[in-house]
Amino acid sequence: MNHQDIDALLARYYEGETTLEEEQWLKQYFASGQQTPQQIPDAGLFRYADGARAEHPSPGFSTRVTARLNKNDVIHRIGGWSMRIAAGLALLLLGFAAGRYYTGSPNETVAENGQTAEIKNVLSVTQQANTSASDRILAVNQCTELPQVNEDITQLLINTMNADDNVNVRLAACQALVSFENEPGVREALIQSLKSQTDANVQITLIELLVAIKEKRAMNAMQQLAQSKQTIDVVRQKAEEGVSRLSRQTMNSAS
Amino acid sequence: MDLQTFKQQILPVQGRLFRLAKLFLRNREEAEDTLQDVLLKLWTNRQQLDQYRSVEAMAVQMTRNLCLDKLKSHGYARRTDEADLSLIQANMGTPHQLTESADTAAVVRQLIQELPEQQRLILHLRDVEEYSFEEIEQVTGISINNIRVALSRARKTVRDNYTKVLNYESSGY
Numbered sequence A: 001m002n003h004q005d006i007d008a009l010l011a012r013y014y015e016g017e018t019t020l021e022e023e024q025w026l027k028q029y030f031a032s033g034q035q036t037p038q039q040i041p042d043a044g045l046f047r048y049a050d051g052a053r054a055e056h057p058s059p060g061f062s063t064r065v066t067a068r069l070n071k072n073d074v075i076h077r078i079g080g081w082s083m084r085i086a087a088g089l090a091l092l093l094l095g096f097a098a099g100r101y102y103t104g105s106p107n108e109t110v111a112e113n114g115q116t117a118e119i120k121n122v123l124s125v126t127q128q129a130n131t132s133a134s135d136r137i138l139a140v141n142q143c144t145e146l147p148q149v150n151e152d153i154t155q156l157l158i159n160t161m162n163a164d165d166n167v168n169v170r171l172a173a174c175q176a177l178v179s180f181e182n183e184p185g186v187r188e189a190l191i192q193s194l195k196s197q198t199d200a201n202v203q204i205t206l207i208e209l210l211v212a213i214k215e216k217r218a219m220n221a222m223q224q225l226a227q228s229k230q231t232i233d234v235v236r237q238k239a240e241e242g243v244s245r246l247s248r249q250t251m252n253s254a255s
Numbered sequence B: 001m002d003l004q005t006f007k008q009q010i011l012p013v014q015g016r017l018f019r020l021a022k023l024f025l026r027n028r029e030e031a032e033d034t035l036q037d038v039l040l041k042l043w044t045n046r047q048q049l050d051q052y053r054s055v056e057a058m059a060v061q062m063t064r065n066l067c068l069d070k071l072k073s074h075g076y077a078r079r080t081d082e083a084d085l086s087l088i089q090a091n092m093g094t095p096h097q098l099t100e101s102a103d104t105a106a107v108v109r110q111l112i113q114e115l116p117e118q119q120r121l122i123l124h125l126r127d128v129e130e131y132s133f134e135e136i137e138q139v140t141g142i143s144i145n146n147i148r149v150a151l152s153r154a155r156k157t158v159r160d161n162y163t164k165v166l167n168y169e170s171s172g173y
Helices: A003-014 A020-031 A037-053 A061-076 A081-102 A106-123 A133-145 A151-163 A167-178 A186-196 A200-212 A216-227 A233-254 B003-025 B028-044 B046-051 B055-072 B074-093 B101-113 B117-128 B133-140 B144-170
Strands: none
Touching: A003 A020, A003 A037, A003 B144, A020 A037, A037 B003, A037 B101, A037 B117, A037 B144, A061 B003, A061 B028, A106 A133, A106 A151, A133 A151, A133 A167, A151 A167, A151 A186, A167 A186, A167 A200, A186 A200, A186 A216, A200 A216, A200 A233, A216 A233, B003 B028, B003 B055, B003 B117, B028 B046, B028 B055, B055 B117, B055 B133, B101 B117, B101 B144, B117 B133, B117 B144, B133 B144
16 A cells, blocks of 8 residues: 555544544554654544553453452442332331331330339239338339329229328329229229228219219219218318219209 | 353453553553453453453443543543653653654554544554454444544544654654
């Protein structure tokens, strides 16, 4: 190929019209160093390209990368979008299941259990000597804050109401029990307690509470209390008042 | 895709990816870092590689994007500016040697660096990596006609500027 041919080829080369094959000829031509002085400016690009093509990453590079790929292999085996989405869904379902199972976060449940245990411990009869009245009142009040009560708790409160040495603790227990009036056995226990209580304060409170919750079955107990000679006047008046109010409520509801 | 297949398919291309990264970043270490990032990314996403018409074209695109991201970061720009300054000084310090082949390549490299990014990429893919126009279209998303135009401009600009450098030297500095 002579210099004129090369010049024609170069003209097309600069217009971006040469094929890869033609460019190959040009490269060989310039690599052989036969270029004319006029072609020296053209040689620059070809010489650069030859040099640039020979560049490679440093010798240790491939081994380094392969080592890292091996290391990453295990971690990325669970990669891929489908796997990620599946894992996400699984987690979501697990979350829902857990939420249904516990109804309320697990932490709260644990805390409640701890609280209940503490209340039971403070109010237990055997512990009475070791706990102060204010501790027990606090425990009784904590009962009313529990979101859920069971028979254990109401029985504990009933015991406290009947058996605690301290009047104020007994009063607090009465008040607390009224908030659980719908629990089985609570109303009956309040009526029974009215018969057995000897302290005027507690008797009055019980009468008021029983009237407030409209417990008509308490009328007998109140009448007994009103007729009893051991009852002090204030309590007798209160009992009579309670009986009349409850009977009035009965008449009202009857008419 | 297991490691063996991956090595067979991707690692032969790594020379090309490395040269491309070096074209953008002008620094061996940075180019190797980028290449490593690209290879790890490809390996991470190897399950999806089958969906691509050309893994190589995708790898080239990825390398280019990663390089452009790196160049955009502030810290990188400052570092390479300093490197460039020393490079220019080194080149200009020995004008009488410009015609020697190693320096010719260095001067032309410098001239190519001054081209707009797109022209630089197309010139590199065609004249260094010997891509067909179709392959360049696949990598850049530019139509073949526009690739020809950009290539023509890039080649002419480099030749004209190189001519200027040569004249500057022969005029006695």
